[in-house]
Amino acid sequence: MADFGALIKSAPQRLNIIDSMLKARLVLSRHRRCAASVSGGSDSDIMLDLLELVRPESCEVRYVFFDTGLEYNSTKHHIGDLEAKYGVTIHRRRARKTVIAACHEHGVPFINKDVSEYLSLLQRHDFDWSDRPEDATPEKYGRCKSGLDWYFDRRPLSKAGKHEYSIVKHKLLKEFIERHPPDFAISDRCCKYAKKNPAKEFYKESKADLSATGMRRAEGGRRAGIKTCFSLSKDDSPDSYRPIWQWTDEDKAAYKQWRGVRYSDCYEVWGLKRTGCAGCPCNSRAERDLTLVESFEPKIVRAARNIFHASYEYRRRYIAFKTQKP
Template sequence: MLELFPEKECPNINAAFRKLHANLMFRSERAVVSISGGADSDMMLDMIQALEPEKNYPRDIIRYAWFDTGIEYTATKKHLDHLEEKYRIIIERIKAKTPVPLGCKEFGQPFISKRVSQYIGRLQAHGFNFKMWGNESFDFLYKLYPSCKAALRWWCNEWGPDSQININKCRLLKEFMIANPPDFLISDGCCKGAKKDVAHNFLRETKATINLVGIRKAEGGARATAYNSCFSEPSSKSEAAQFRPLFDITDQDKELYCQRRGVAHSDLYEKHGFRRTGCACCPFGSRFEQELQAADQLDPGLGKAARKIFGSAYAYTRAYRQFKAKYDAEKKSDKDQFSMFEDEI
């Protein structure tokens, strides 16, 4: 396999194979491979199968698991069937402890990103008045809400001048929320109950020694920036280590690999131009409007369900986008008027 991806030509892929081999050889007595049905997951699974685990790691117990969040595309489920047939494996379908529809009712709806939703949710839980406390200092607000330090640091841009965590990294979000405080609960709790907790429980029940996941640094987002390397040691003996075989794989690496190995992705990618898969029409996705349109064609019932589950988050996101567009238009108009005034002078 390394001959197909020589080190000089494909250093990242070559290194990824070497690390994968080492972990399957020495760390995977009981391994769980998390399958999402997405493009990164497809590449990771193909790399594992290319190393012929039954032949080269006969003592390993490797289990493949897909975590059903309760709002998934039919195309994703069909792709899992295809992967099972292609590689002659069994992908266990693990049902959510708290499916996304129930999680949104219980905890709140997702908005922009997991981190943003977490901080807004914490502020809401403490009765924070977004309109009233828009321009107060962190020190002043911390005296009023001493149990909400991290979220207040986000709201007041106190994570450092160049921090990606500050609210000002979401352009005009603070100004928008001051003018339009949310009238519904916001939270990332749906992710936790539908996937994170379920995966954790599955790893514990199977006594997994290592969990392989298809996270790439190049994909960005909170998941990718949460790690500095491809490997995380377990925090206790009862937990599994986490290995991210694709961590250093770039978009170009992935495209090259899939071309040479003939890796085909689900119809969501191949036929409908999706850039990601996961919970259908999740408001965290910047292209949720396009996903809704696609869902209406692919899974009409799913699109209808998504609008019911995430309706408030969709409306709030649209209002935020309109707020930014209006601000930009007014700023451009003011600039044009000033230019005309200068010309007259």
């Protein structure tokens, strides 16, 4: 690696980029083995480039790609291109239970992972969607407190005064569900089986003392609960590190240009804004994306539509409901 000081000077003079380069060097130098997840998405491309740019010799970085069974071929080719470009090995791990199998067994995601988790919990307790708070007793539903608190907006507001873990975060969702209860199984478990469990296995097998992902706060969702780029582990799992946690879209664009990073065809050719599992219903653009990609990857598009169609349809009805209400 070039002289680190010179490297910093040559980087785009943006606080987040400089700060992340210095921090990444420091964090990696304090760990021996880092397991870094590479998804083939733009954030993980930037993370990989950054890690390869600043990592000290003393820290081994093992890269891994989790194939959920619903990956675009273009993403898989891109993983090979990254290996060639950086001279690294990206280990492939295919989920023992793919997204399709998990969705068949447990249900499909709807809106986002939090909504899916709470609705799934309520469904598993045979929740009556028109119940009033006083009807939903522990005697009636047993161990379902977090789902009931979410549905009845009983959790305290966040420090910023927001309803972080409440159905009211989604405009008129409760009113919609009361009138049109879901008639299909909803669940976020595909992520557990296709991503989280294989990741845990990989960390263990790699004897990693640090895990890294390209997560960014700006992407929102469940990340809202995470405060910083680094979390010290409290058990035998590795410390968690998010090297580009603070980055804005502008930081990414400046870094991409500086380093000549090329994203996968999903972005560069088809114009998608994000990748990951084809057609994941947690992506509000999922149906539009599938239409864009259809002629390039017809098989995966067909598979995504087959598995997620009920969730797409329900979301369309929810959007129409919201739009009709004053």
